Amino acid sequence: MSAFHSLATRALRLSDPEDAHRLTLLGLQAGLGPRVAADDPALAIDLAGLALPNPVGLAAGFDKNAEAPAAMLAAGFGFVECGTVTPLAQRGNPRPRLFRLSQDRAVINRMGFNNVGLKSFAKRLAGRGPGIVGANIGANKESADRIGDYVTGLTRLWGLADYFTVNVSSPNTPGLRALQTGEALQELLGRVAEARGTLGGITPVFLKVAPDLEDAEIEAIADAVASVGFEGIIVGNTTLSRPSALASRWRGETGGLSGAPLMALSTRVLGQFHQAARGRFALIGVGGIASGADAYAKIRAGARAVQLYSALVFAGPDLMINIRQDMAARLKADGFASLAEAVGVQ
Numbered sequence: 109m110s111a112f113h114s115l116a117t118r119a120l121r122l123s124d125p126e127d128a129h130r131l132t133l134l135g136l137q138a139g140l141g142p143r144v145a146a147d148d149p150a151l152a153i154d155l156a157g158l159a160l161p162n163p164v165g166l167a168a169g170f171d172k173n174a175e176a177p178a179a180m181l182a183a184g185f186g187f188v189e190c191g192t193v194t195p196l197a198q199r200g201n202p203r204p205r206l207f208r209l210s211q212d213r214a215v216i217n218r219m220g221f222n223n224v225g226l227k228s229f230a231k232r233l234a235g236r237g238p239g240i241v242g243a244n245i246g247a248n249k250e251s252a253d254r255i256g257d258y259v260t261g262l263t264r265l266w267g268l269a270d271y272f273t274v275n276v277s278s279p280n281t282p283g284l285r286a287l288q289t290g291e292a293l294q295e296l297l298g299r300v301a302e303a304r305g306t307l308g309g310i311t312p313v314f315l316k317v318a319p320d321l322e323d324a325e326i327e328a329i330a331d332a333v334a335s336v337g338f339e340g341i342i343v344g345n346t347t348l349s350r351p352s353a354l355a356s357r358w359r360g361e362t363g364g365l366s367g368a369p370l371m372a373l374s375t376r377v378l379g380q381f382h383q384a385a386r387g388r389f390a391l392i393g394v395g396g397i398a399s400g401a402d403a404y405a406k407i408r409a410g411a412r413a414v415q416l417y418s419a420l421v422f423a424g425p426d427l428m429i430n431i432r433q434d435m436a437a438r439l440k441a442d443g444f445a446s447l448a449e450a451v452g453v454q
């Protein structure tokens with residue numbers, strides 16, 4: 109057992125999950141993380157011009173302040189998304205705000221974009237090593253111009269991140285999800301696209317959406333993203349819904365639900381976005397992935413890449429070795445020479 113794994117296991121026994129997370133990040137920064145073997149070449153894929161060594165990324169929220177991207181890449185992730193970062197540092201909601209639903213292999217969080225702000229985040233990103241690292245940008249809770257906050261994030265971090273994610277899907281900043289629909293969405297996408305046009309270069313931009321969307325909203329979002337030329341949609345964030353099968357005592361807590369109970373819902377919505385995309389942009393599937401079978405199901409539903417977070421809370425970063433091996437074996441068993449061949453094949 110690696111030093112990291114025993115550290116993580118001990119950390120997970122702490123009663124407070126946020127303290128456990130802090131300890132895990134400290135261990136990663138200290139170089140105690142696992143290092144895994146090279147990827148199977150069949151897992152490599154091009155995501156909007158990004159050459160991913162494997163399609164399994166670390167989802168946003170684990171490394172909100174860009175403290176440990178190198179350690180997570182070394183642990184086997186094909187790419188790492190840091191953030192959500194907001195222009196100004198923010199404390200987030202009062203603790204407790206992170207709940208482990210162990211019986212359900214799930215998490216509920218209402219963190220509320222706690223982060224160090226763009227200045228410190230930019231400094232850390234500037235000092236990072238090789239590997240694909242994205243920046244997930246958001247708006248401050250008290251901002252008078254929330255759309256302006258996304259433009260500020262993009263502009264300040266331009267040249268420092270390999271891709272950007274415009275996150276309009278956190279349920280924990282009141283009113284944020286309203287940016288996913290109607291005129292607010294058009295204005296957001298228009299202003300971010302305009303800013304990108306003035307910055308030069310070809311850094312991809314993705315929109316991260318909630319899984320809690322109506323059919324008509326899915327069509328409208330897909331058309332809006334295609335019309336401004338964003339490179340993809342990340343489907344998706346945590347859900348406000350509460351499947352009736354949840355058994356843990358924390359199931360009634362306010363916040364977004366993630367982990368195993370989110371797998372079916374988020375994969376269904378991913379499939380709907382795949383239909384609506386009609387090949388105009390890429391999809392990244394997130395929600396409930398805890399195994400190679402889960403990750404592979406998202407690829408077959410239309411994702412070119414996937415991300416996970418909650419499974420780490422229960423399995424530890426060793427999970428990545430199994431997921432990658434299992435995905436490669438499934439590709440071969442189904443007769444695909446490369447991952448790209450399997451995308452969207454039902």
Ligand SMILES: Cc1cc2nc3c(=O)[nH]c(=O)nc-3n(C[C@H](O)[C@H](O)[C@H](O)COP(=O)(O)O)c2cc1C
Nearest residue numbers: 167168169192217344345366367395396416417418
């Ligand atoms: C504690 C916690 C914090 C999160 N913070 C963010 C965040 O800051 N920005 C974001 O876009 N998503 C955030 N997420 C959502 C994840 O990136 C992911 O979309 C969601 O958890 C579903 O994936 P999973 O089931 O593999 O965890 C957070 C999730 C958790 C559990």
